[in-house]
Amino acid sequence: MSKIIGIDLGTSNSAAAYMEAGKSKMIPSAEGTTVVGGKAFPSCVAFTKDGQLLVGEPARRQAVANPEGTVFSAKRKMGTDHKYKIFDKEYTPQQISAFILQKIKKDSELYFGDKVEKAVITVPAYFNDAQRQATKDAGAIAGLEVVRLVNEPTAASFAYGLDKSEGKDQQVLVFDMGAGTLDVTIMNFGEGVFEVISTSGDTALGGTDMDEILVNDIVGSFKNEQGIDLSNDKMAMQRIREATEKAKIELSSTLETEINLPFITADKQGPKHMLKKITRTKLEELVKSIVERCRKSIEQAMKDAKLNPASVEKVVLVGGPTRMPIVQKFIENIFGDKVARGVDPMECVAMGAAIQAAILGGEEEVKDVLLLDVTPLTLGIETLGGVMTPLIERNTTIPAEKSQTFSTAANSQTSVEIHVLQGERPMASANRTLGRFILDSIPPAPRGIPQIEVKFDIDASGILTVSAKDKATNKEQHITIKDSSALSKEEIEKMKKEAEKFASEDRKQKEMIDIRNKADNLIYTCEKTIKDAGDKIKPEDKKTVEEKIEELKKVKDGQDLEALKKVNQELEDTIQKMGAAMYEEAKAKAGPDQSAPSESKEGGPKEEDDSKKNDEQEPIEGEFEEEPQK
Amino acid sequence: MQEKEIKKLKKKLEEERIKSQEHLKGWQRAKADYINREKGIDREKESWIKFSNSKLILDLLNFLDSFNQCLKHIPKELKGKEWVQGVVQIKGQFENFLKAHEVEKIKTTGEPFDPSCHEAVDRVSSDNFQNIVASEVQAGYKMGEHIIRVAKVIIK
Numbered sequence: 001m002s003k004i005i006g007i008d009l010g011t012s013n014s015a016a017a018y019m020e021a022g023k024s025k026m027i028p029s030a031e032g033t034t035v036v037g038g039k040a041f042p043s044c045v046a047f048t049k050d051g052q053l054l055v056g057e058p059a060r061r062q063a064v065a066n067p068e069g070t071v072f073s074a075k076r077k078m079g080t081d082h083k084y085k086i087f088d089k090e091y092t093p094q095q096i097s098a099f100i101l102q103k104i105k106k107d108s109e110l111y112f113g114d115k116v117e118k119a120v121i122t123v124p125a126y127f128n129d130a131q132r133q134a135t136k137d138a139g140a141i142a143g144l145e146v147v148r149l150v151n152e153p154t155a156a157s158f159a160y161g162l163d164k165s166e167g168k169d170q171q172v173l174v175f176d177m178g179a180g181t182l183d184v185t186i187m188n189f190g191e192g193v194f195e196v197i198s199t200s201g202d203t204a205l206g207g208t209d210m211d212e213i214l215v216n217d218i219v220g221s222f223k224n225e226q227g228i229d230l231s232n233d234k235m236a237m238q239r240i241r242e243a244t245e246k247a248k249i250e251l252s253s254t255l256e257t258e259i260n261l262p263f264i265t266a267d268k269q270g271p272k273h274m275l276k277k278i279t280r281t282k283l284e285e286l287v288k289s290i291v292e293r294c295r296k297s298i299e300q301a302m303k304d305a306k307l308n309p310a311s312v313e314k315v316v317l318v319g320g321p322t323r324m325p326i327v328q329k330f331i332e333n334i335f336g337d338k339v340a341r342g343v344d345p346m347e348c349v350a351m352g353a354a355i356q357a358a359i360l361g362g363e364e365e366v367k368d369v370l371l372l373d374v375t376p377l378t379l380g381i382e383t384l385g386g387v388m389t390p391l392i393e394r395n396t397t398i399p400a401e402k403s404q405t406f407s408t409a410a411n412s413q414t415s416v417e418i419h420v421l422q423g424e425r426p427m428a429s430a431n432r433t434l435g436r437f438i439l440d441s442i443p444p445a446p447r448g449i450p451q452i453e454v455k456f457d458i459d460a461s462g463i464l465t466v467s468a469k470d471k472a473t474n475k476e477q478h479i480t481i482k483d484s485s486a487l488s489k490e491e492i493e494k495m496k497k498e499a500e501k502f503a504s505e506d507r508k509q510k511e512m513i514d515i516r517n518k519a520d521n522l523i524y525t526c527e528k529t530i531k532d533a534g535d536k537i538k539p540e541d542k543k544t545v546e547e548k549i550e551e552l553k554k555v556k557d558g559q560d561l562e563a564l565k566k567v568n569q570e571l572e573d574t575i576q577k578m579g580a581a582m583y584e585e586a587k588a589k590a591g592p593d594q595s596a597p598s599e600s601k602e603g604g605p606k607e608e609d610d611s612k613k614n615d616e617q618e619p620i621e622g623e624f625e626e627e628p629q630k
Numbered sequence: 631m632q633e634k635e636i637k638k639l640k641k642k643l644e645e646e647r648i649k650s651q652e653h654l655k656g657w658q659r660a661k662a663d664y665i666n667r668e669k670g671i672d673r674e675k676e677s678w679i680k681f682s683n684s685k686l687i688l689d690l691l692n693f694l695d696s697f698n699q700c701l702k703h704i705p706k707e708l709k710g711k712e713w714v715q716g717v718v719q720i721k722g723q724f725e726n727f728l729k730a731h732e733v734e735k736i737k738t739t740g741e742p743f744d745p746s747c748h749e750a751v752d753r754v755s756s757d758n759f760q761n762i763v764a765s766e767v768q769a770g771y772k773m774g775e776h777i778i779r780v781a782k783v784i785i786k
Contacts, residue, residue, distance in 0.1 A: 021663050031746070031777070046745075049761070058745035065743055065750040065761060065785045234751055234767045238782050239695065263699035271703040 004118040004147060004361040005108050006155070006353025008040075009097060009135065011075045012179040012206075015040035016104045016119075017350040018112075019358035024159065024351035030107045031057050039347065045099045046070040047086050055103040071096050073180075076203070078138075079131030094134045098141035105144055119144045120357040122349050125151040125185045126199040147360050152176060153185035154194040155352030156318045160340040162189060171197075171311055173301070175331060176318035176349075177294070180206040184297045186305040186312070198304035200297045207321040210287045215244050217286055218259060218276060226272050228265055236264050240274075251280045252323050284326040291330050298334065315339045320346050373398055376492045379456055379464065382419035382428035384409045384520075385513035391456045394424065398462065403455035405471070407448045415440035416452055418468045420481065424499030426510040432495070439468040439477045447524065512561050519556050519568050523549055526575050533582065541578050548574050684778050687733055691771060691779060694724055698769075728771070736770035736781045738763045743785045747777055754786040762786060 005027065008015045016027040029041040041056035047069045048054065054062065063070040071084050074096035084091045101119075108116045123135050132149055139146035150158075153174030157163065162172060169190035176183040183201040187194045218240055223229050230236040243259045250257040261274040302308065315338045321327055322345045331339060343351065374397050380390035383406065391402045408416065417438050423431030442450050451471040458464045467478035499506075526549055530542055548571040555563050701721060708714050728734075736747045743750065743761045747770055754764050763783045770781025 021667065054745055061749035061780060062743065062745040063750070065753055234784065238751065238768050242692075262696045263703055266703055270705070271700075 002115050002117055003108075003112060004120060004357035005104075005116055006350055006355070006357045007101065007104055007119050007121045008152070008155070008350035008353060009075065009100065009121055009123075009138075010040075010043055010178065010349075011073050011181055012043060013040040014043045014100055014104065015347065015350040016108060017347070017354035018108070019354050024354040024358075026347055026350065027104075027108050027111050029056060029103075030110060040350075041103075042072075043075065043100055044070065044072050045074065045096050047089075049087065053099065055099050074100075078134040079128065092134075094138040095141060097135070097138035101138055101142035101144055105142055117143070117145055118147050118357075118361075120148050120150055120353045120360065121146055122150050122152045122155045122353050124183055124199075125153050125187075125196045126183075126201075148356060150353055150356050151185070151194070151196060152183070152318070152349050153187060153196070153316070155350075155356065156316050156348045157187070157189070157194060157314075157340075158352035158355045159343045159348035160316055162314060162316070162340065163192065163194070170313035171305075171307060172314045172316060173298075173312045173335070174316045174318060175294075175298070175322065177321045177327065178206050178319045179208050180204070182206060182294055182297055184294075184301040186301050186307060197307075198301045200301035200304065202293065202297055205290065205293055207319070209290050210321060210324075211241075211245065211248065213286050213290070214248060214283065215241055218244060218274075218278075221276065222264075222274055228267060228272060230265060233265060236261075239264065247278055248283065248324075251278065251283050252325060255280045280325070287324075287326060291326055294327075294330070295334075309335050313338065316348075317345050318348055373460070373462060375400075375458065375462075377422050377432075377495060378424055379434070379458075380421050381406075381454060381466075382417075382421060385517050386428045387510065387513055387517075388421050388423070388426055388428045388431055391454070392458065398458045399460045401455065401457045403453055406452045406454055408442065408445070408450050408452075409447055411447050412444035413447065413450075414442045414444055416442065416468065418454060418466060418477075418479070420464075420466050420479065423495050425502065426506045427513075430498075430502070430506070434464070434481045435466070435479045437466075437468075437477050437479045439470060439475070441473070441475055442470050443472060508561070512559075512564075515561065515564055515568060516556060519552055519564060522568060522571055522575075523552060523556075526571060529575065529579070536582060536585070537578060538581075541581065545571070545574055545578060680773075680776075683731065684773050684776065687728070687731060687771070687773065688778050691769075695768065697721060697724070731773065733771050733773050733778065736772055736777075738766040738770070738781050738783050743783070747772065747780055748783050748785075749780045750785050751782050752784045754784060756786060760786060 003018055005016050005018045006024070008017075015029070017024050018027060019025075026039040028039055031041070042060040044056065044059040044063065046054040046059035046062060046066060048062070048066060049069065059070060063072070069086055071086070071091075074084070074093045077093040078097065080093065082093055084093070084096060101121075105116055105119075119139060121135055121139060123132055127135070135149060136146045153172075153176065156174055156176070157172055162170075169188055172187045172189055172194070174183075174185045174187065176185070181201065181203050182205045183199065185199045186197045188197055189195075215237075219230050219237075230240065239261050240259070243261055247257045247259055256277060256279045259274060259276045259278060263271045264274040265272050302312075312335055315331055315335050317328070317331065317339060322331075328339065374395050375392055376394060378388075378390045378394045379392040380388050383389045389404075389406075391404055392400060406416070415438050417436060419428065419436045420434040421428055421431040422434050425431050439452065442452070453469045453471055455467045455469070456464065457467075464481040465478055466481070467476055469476040526545055530537065530545060548567070552564075552567045552571050555567050558564070698721070701718060704714055738748065741748075741763050743763055748763060751767050753759075762785065764786035765784045766781060767784060768779075768782035771778045
């Protein structure tokens with residue numbers, strides 16, 4: 001079965017996407033604005049004088065050389081009787097659009113290595129029947145069966161998964177600001193259908209205007225400072241445009257950036273350099289009037305729909321300029337925090353079209369049987385010091401199984417408690433308890449020797465089984481937790497947000513505990529070494545180590561992280577030096593004396609022998625249901 | 631009675647058989663999807679390595695642009711000085727670096743205009759339009775067959 005692709009046939013740029021394993025993905029354009037072939041390409045078609053057809057980037061690049069043979073924005077003329085006359089030949093707007101669609105078909109076939117014959121194409125919500133028919137015709141000319149035309153705002157809403165929102169009807173406003181046009185659409189979503197209530201917009205308002213203002217400002221201020229007008233210097237303007245574009249993008253995530261263009265020009269006095277700081281505030285000041293112009297279209301759309309901002313439930317942002325914080329703030333000032341997030345605003349229309357295409361292609365059916373869920377939050381157990389040790393990370397596709405081996409924290413520890421946790425915080429106490437159980441009858445052994453294998457297994461329906469097995473005795477306990485994912489979306493979000501909020505505090509606390517655990521271990525090892533070594537160490541060395549141990553014990557449970565780190569390091573150094581000295585001495589004696597380590601090695605199996613007696617008992621399996629939450 | 635029971639069971643068996651076939655198909659499809667994805671990841675990995683290299687080089691080209699501008703402005707009286715020669719040599723180092731990464735400058739001035747690697751930013755007005763590159767506004771580069779940055783040119 002050949003794939004049905006989704007196509008965003010835009011005024012300035014076009015792009016295509018498809019569905020794979022339940023996810024929409026962009027189909028790269030063979031050549032493009034970015035390095036490996038961009039995803040979108042300019043909706044530009046050209047004929048050269050020698051009869052060559054160019055589409056996309058190459059067509060745009062030669063526009064200046066061949067203006068009479070180049071067509072931009074044919075979409076604006078769809079459904080009209082307009083004819084493009086190019087070198088004595090006439091083309092309808094649908095023929096021009098067909099060249100764009102053909103290029104997409106060709107790129108997709110190259111990408112899939114398979115024929116592509118069907119597509120879902122998006123159109124503006126305000127397109128009338130003639131314009132829609134013209135779009136279908138364009139598809140047919142390109143050799144694509146248009147299985148459906150979808151409104152652009154509907155496609156965008158699909159990409160954001162708004163069609164999955166259950167319950168009552170909701171009003172959705174789609175704010176689509178492209179390179180050169182603004183479209184505002186209000187839709188009602190109910191019973192699985194998006195219905196357009198009103199549309200409004202401005203055909204001469206977009207991101208390009210913002211770039212222009214910024215470039216003009218930079219050129220203007222250089223003129224003021226240096227007295228040189230760069231606007232006619234092609235090379236300088238090229239560099240300024242590129243640097244400005246980069247600065248604009250950077251200012252969406254930083255508050256300040258600079259335009260640094262040495263040797264931008266020269267006069268009689270010598271070379272001139274451009275070095276200009278631009279703050280986000282400055283950029284926002286410059287583009288404020290353009291953003292403000294959007295208000296009219298929004299108000300008009302709301303008036304026509306007889307709605308007020310409060311009755312709009314969701315806002316969807318489409319188009320590159322909506323990435324700018326000032327545009328987002330502008331929208332939030334009108335509607336509050338109702339903006340749907342998480343999808344690239346430049347790709348969401350094509351992606352939504354791909355989702356529609358997959359549904360029409362029947363891929364949804366396959367998905368129904370094999371719909372695989374993910375774990376919304378991380379699952380793990382509590383380990384030494386109250387730390388949460390994750391076993392299954394969040395967003396893992398289930399069914400999934402993972403096991404890890406743990407050990408005891410104290411000498412002769414005969415039982416371990418498995419405290420099953422869910423959440424993103426590093427400390428056990430800050431996460432949700434799913435259940436707990438005890439694995440006992442572990443044969444007494446020095447800390448760190450017993451091997452307890454803990455296994456997490458979630459089946460496809462989200463039922464989690466946690467088991468713990470002592471590898472020496474094969475004794476096992478387990479617990480089954482039925483509702484490991486029974487949290488509401490809000491609860492999950494809350495837990496994720498808290499994890500972000502407390503991230504730095506948590507990190508500090510985790511570091512403290514990690515170093516404390518390390519100190520604990522070190523103290524234990526040092527004490528054991530001294531004991532085992534007996535009189536092989538010099539009394540003065542022994543005294544130094546003992547003093548350091550005492551010191552570490554003192555600071556261990558305090559809150560001074562730095563002091564703890566320092567003393568820990570000192571003890572480590574001391575014991576290493578002592579160890580090295582012992583080896584030296586042993587070598588000097590020329591008779592290797594390894595009785596100490598081997599003795600301790602033999603200690604392990606001995607104790608294991610004892611455990612065999614216990615093993616004769618049948619392992620008791622315990623089943624624990626989840627405990628009710630506090 | 632027994633026959634009825636057998637019929638019922640046969641029907642049930644048939645239903646279950648269909649269901650299990652469906653599940654098997656779904657399972658096979660999922661497994662195939664997974665294997666194909668793995669293969670896809672391998673292919674993507676390779677292209678990502680190339681991509682990140684060319685992306686890095688693309689960013690470096692800005693320095694080269696500035697550096698070339700700088701060299702154009704060497705004051706006449708300093709041109710022969712050893713110190714300046716050293717600086718010019720740095721440019722040579724950079725060019726060798728590009729060469730080692732198979733990065734090549736796109737030919738411009740005097741070449742026929744080719745929109746696959748040239749971008750026309752202006753045209754010299756004349757009666758005799760030849761569609762060839764008159765001058766270069768910004769140098770373009772390609773890495774093997776792949777264009778990293780198109781050359782911005784003025785055509786005539």
